[in-house]
Amino acid sequence: MADQIGIEIRNLYKIFGPRAAELMEKVRAGATKTELNEQHHHVLGLNNINMSMAAGQIHVIMGLSGSGKSTLIRHINRLIDPTAGEVMVGGENVVGMSKEALREFRRHQTAMVFQKFALLPNRTVLENTYYGLEIQGVPHAKRVDAAMRWIERVGLKGFEKKYPNQLSGGMQQRVGLARALSNDAPILLMDEAYSALDPLIRVDMQTVLLDLQKEIRKTVVFITHDLDEALRLGDSIAILRDGEIIQQGTSQDIVLRPADAYIENFVREVNRGRVIRADAAMAALNGAEPPAGRVSGSNTLDDAGRIMVQNGMTRLAVIDDHSGQPVGVLTMEAIMAAITRHNAAA
Amino acid sequence: MSWLTDFPQMDENHLRDLRKTIDEAFRSFTRSYGDTFEAMFEPLRIFMVQAERFMTQTPWLITLAIILAVAWLGSRSVKAVLATAATMLLIGYLGMWDDTMKTLAMIFVCTVICIVIGIPLGIAMARWNRMQAVINPVLDVMQTMPSFVYLIPVVMLLGIGKVPGLIAVVIYAMPPVIRLTNLGIRLVDKEMLEAADAFGSSDWQKLKNVQLPLALPTIMAGINQTIMMALAMVVIASMIGVQGLGQPVLRAISNQYFTLGMFNGFAIVGIAIIFDRVSQAFGKRLQKHSEVSHG
Numbered sequence: 001m002a003d004q005i006g007i008e009i010r011n012l013y014k015i016f017g018p019r020a021a022e023l024m025e026k027v028r029a030g031a032t033k034t035e036l037n038e039q040h041h042h043v044l045g046l047n048n049i050n051m052s053m054a055a056g057q058i059h060v061i062m063g064l065s066g067s068g069k070s071t072l073i074r075h076i077n078r079l080i081d082p083t084a085g086e087v088m089v090g091g092e093n094v095v096g097m098s099k100e101a102l103r104e105f106r107r108h109q110t111a112m113v114f115q116k117f118a119l120l121p122n123r124t125v126l127e128n129t130y131y132g133l134e135i136q137g138v139p140h141a142k143r144v145d146a147a148m149r150w151i152e153r154v155g156l157k158g159f160e161k162k163y164p165n166q167l168s169g170g171m172q173q174r175v176g177l178a179r180a181l182s183n184d185a186p187i188l189l190m191d192e193a194y195s196a197l198d199p200l201i202r203v204d205m206q207t208v209l210l211d212l213q214k215e216i217r218k219t220v221v222f223i224t225h226d227l228d229e230a231l232r233l234g235d236s237i238a239i240l241r242d243g244e245i246i247q248q249g250t251s252q253d254i255v256l257r258p259a260d261a262y263i264e265n266f267v268r269e270v271n272r273g274r275v276i277r278a279d280a281a282m283a284a285l286n287g288a289e290p291p292a293g294r295v296s297g298s299n300t301l302d303d304a305g306r307i308m309v310q311n312g313m314t315r316l317a318v319i320d321d322h323s324g325q326p327v328g329v330l331t332m333e334a335i336m337a338a339i340t341r342h343n344a345a346a
Numbered sequence: 347m348s349w350l351t352d353f354p355q356m357d358e359n360h361l362r363d364l365r366k367t368i369d370e371a372f373r374s375f376t377r378s379y380g381d382t383f384e385a386m387f388e389p390l391r392i393f394m395v396q397a398e399r400f401m402t403q404t405p406w407l408i409t410l411a412i413i414l415a416v417a418w419l420g421s422r423s424v425k426a427v428l429a430t431a432a433t434m435l436l437i438g439y440l441g442m443w444d445d446t447m448k449t450l451a452m453i454f455v456c457t458v459i460c461i462v463i464g465i466p467l468g469i470a471m472a473r474w475n476r477m478q479a480v481i482n483p484v485l486d487v488m489q490t491m492p493s494f495v496y497l498i499p500v501v502m503l504l505g506i507g508k509v510p511g512l513i514a515v516v517i518y519a520m521p522p523v524i525r526l527t528n529l530g531i532r533l534v535d536k537e538m539l540e541a542a543d544a545f546g547s548s549d550w551q552k553l554k555n556v557q558l559p560l561a562l563p564t565i566m567a568g569i570n571q572t573i574m575m576a577l578a579m580v581v582i583a584s585m586i587g588v589q590g591l592g593q594p595v596l597r598a599i600s601n602q603y604f605t606l607g608m609f610n611g612f613a614i615v616g617i618a619i620i621f622d623r624v625s626q627a628f629g630k631r632l633q634k635h636s637e638v639s640h641g
Contacts, residue, residue, distance in 0.1 A: 077544055107546030118541035122559045122635055131555070132545040163635040183545070 004055035005090030005109070005186045006219060007076060012049040012085030014071055014243075017042030020083045033242050045071045047243040049085070053236070055186070056217040058209075060234030062224055068243040069223045073191050076221060077110045078102055089187065107136050111180035115192040117172045119164040125151065125175050126160040132183040143182070150178040154208060170201035177208070181216070190222045194229065206232055227266045231255065231275045239263055252280045272339045273302040281338040282318040282328030290317035290326035297321055297328075301335045308332060376502045387509045390459075394508050397455050398589070401447035409447065410434055417620065421627035430624070433616040442591065442613050449580055449590035450617065456512060456576045460520045461569060468527025468565075469553065478528065485521040493518055493582050501586055511588030519576040526568030530561030566629035570622060577618045 015023055015036070023031075023042055033044040046068050053059045063069040074080040075087055078094050087094040089109060097105060111132060119128045126144065129151055133143035151160050154174040164172050173193060180188055190209075194202045206229060213220065224230050230237050231251040238248045239259075247259035255275050258264040279297035293316040295304045304316055317326040355361075401409060410431070417430040437446050471478040497514050504510040534557050542552045558565075584592025591610045598607030 079540060079543055103546045103548065105546075106544060110544070112541070112544040114537055114541055116537055118535075118537045120538070120556065120559070122562075134555075135542075135545050135547050135551055165635060189544075 006055040007053040008088040009049050009051040010086040012046055013083045014045035015042050015083045016045050024084055044243050049245060051238060055219050057235035058220040058222055058233050060222045060230040060237045061240055062230040063240035064225055067240040069240050070191055073189055073221055073223050076189060077106050109185050110187045110189055111183035111185040112189040113176045113180045113193040115195055117176045119172060119175055121164055125162050128175055129178045129182055131179055146182050150181045154178045169197050186218055188218045188220045192223050251275055252277060274300050276301050276338050278304045278318045278330050281334050282330045285328050291315040294319050301338055304330055305335055380503055383503050391509045394455050394512055397451040398448055401451040402444055417624050420624040426623055430620050437613045440609055445591045446613055452588055452590055453576050456515050456519060457573055459516050460523050460572045464520050464523035465527050468524045471528040472531035488517050489521045506587040508588055511583040511586045515576050515579040515583050518579050519572045522571035523568040526564050530564030531557045534560045563629055563633050570625045573621045577614055580614055
């Protein structure tokens with residue numbers, strides 16, 4: 001497998017329009033998106049983005065349409081050129097790359113999955129899957145081998161001779177995923193990859209990604225407008241609004257400590273029992289004897305509740321994932337409080 | 347106040363002088379460069395002569411077999427092959443075999459030239475907007491200028507014969523393949539191109555893997571139109587020495603030979619329909635992957 005590399009985005013700005021470079025000064029001086037739009041007819045796409053994405057994790061960028069999330073992901077492989085700023089990938093600045101270097105970078109360091117799949121209609125599933133390898137100049141036999149492995153891995157074995165038009169949306173996106181994975185690049189960019197799919201199939205595909213990620217450990221950048229999807233997939237989540245990041249953190253941070261009213265609004269609709277972890281709602285042990293029932297710290301409150309009901313308990317010991325030692329106590333009251341906290345506060 | 351009733355036109359003498367000067371200039375240009383141009387187009391003449399020789403001197407059974415084989419390869423339809431056979435046999439039986447072969451040779455050569463020049467031009471137009479801005483008006487002129495008008499300088503330069511005729515046909519028939527290649531490439535989905543870029547395609551890989559394959563149905567429609575337009579030029583081309591079905595039509599016009607004109611006219615229609623159906627079936631077959639769609 002390719003080496004894991006992280007992504008570092010520093011002071012990234014993107015202004016759309018012919019006089020972008022001139023207007024950079026104004027934006028640095030604090031001009032807002034609305035000012036720029038009304039006075040100069042330029043669109044401020046991204047405003048001072050700083051992100052640090054650790055290698056081997058899933059980083060979700062969430063935002064509504066127009067928030068700049070698709071623009072942001074396209075800066076990582078420079079499908080869009082920034083107006084100012086740096087995108088460091090594995091210690092190299094993507095923004096400064098020459099045309100040739102950029103091509104090599106895209107061939108070997110990144111792979112992308114698209115919202116509308118972007119499969120070639122005149123190619124079979126197999127031919128689509130080895131597309132990236134073909135671009136790299138990998139010999140035919142070798143790329144068929146690699147492609148077949150991934151086709152099987154995403155559950156499309158037997159469909160390799162079909163054309164994209166003969167497949168359902170979910171299956172087409174499996175091809176898109178297989179095509180990206182065949183590249184064996186350390187970075188996987190997924191631009192609203194599941195947004196065009198039916199809800200059930202979407203959950204299915206999320207499971208596919210999570211299962212795969214356990215073994216491939218790539219640095220995944222996942223764009224979505226769906227907070228549930230973000231919370232389910234993201235090791236870290238960044239919320240984008242009007243081209244600015246308004247909160248970065250884990251799913252626990254977002255749900256338990258929303259940065260402002262905007263995010264709180266989103267979080268209100270979330271099924272908290274399935275997001276909040278046992279170790280986020282527990283009380284410290286403080287030397288007391290742990291209860292007999294046990295739940296892992298990374299389990300959700302839903303899981304903990306189920307264990308309680310099944311065993312007729314109201315208290316569980318929360319076990320640390322790494323040490324295997326009890327670190328806290330989770331009571332039914334604590335679960336109820338965590339799940340309904342928002343309602344209680346309102 | 348005569349300028350109110352009569353258009354204030356250029357002075358008669360000046361106008362005559364102007365025309366004379368331009369004519370003189372062009373005449374002296376043809377005198378000094380005529381041979382150069384003829385030499386330049388020599389390969390074209392050889393190509394045309396060879397194609398004609400092949401079509402007329404090969405035994406008719408073999409030519410017919412080749413035509414039917416091409417029809418089969420293009421359409422994969424027994425019906426189309428049978429219709430082609432019936433048309434060709436009827437044409438031959440009515441004494442127009444040789445002329446038809448010469449016309450087919452001319453159409454073949456013309457189509458090859460149009461494709462070889464037209465598709466790269468179309469690609470260039472799709473790639474550079476400035477190229478499109480320059481070529482589009484030229485194509486407009488090529489398509490709307492009456493063919494007789496551009497026949498004058500062509501004949502002055504190259505005389506009467508196969509090559510000037512062929513050039514006239516190519517000028518008239520080439521615009522569709524250029525335009526539709528350009529259009530086809532421009533219509534390719536932006537997301538497809540983005541995907542090609544994201545995987546690190548070079549410009550050539552993008553053209554070869556994405557743009558041309560996705561534009562192919564449109565390009566095929568352009569080639570089909572080019573063939574049809576070339577056939578429409580057969581009679582005009584025969585006026586300056588291209589042999590084939592056009593010459594008997596020309597004779598029929600000047601002598602009022604009703605039947606001769608009709609027979610040759612219908613022979614042209616017959617091969618036009620064959621070309622059209624076979625090339626369309628071929629284009630459709632290239633697109634078979636998009637037919638079976640998922641609900």
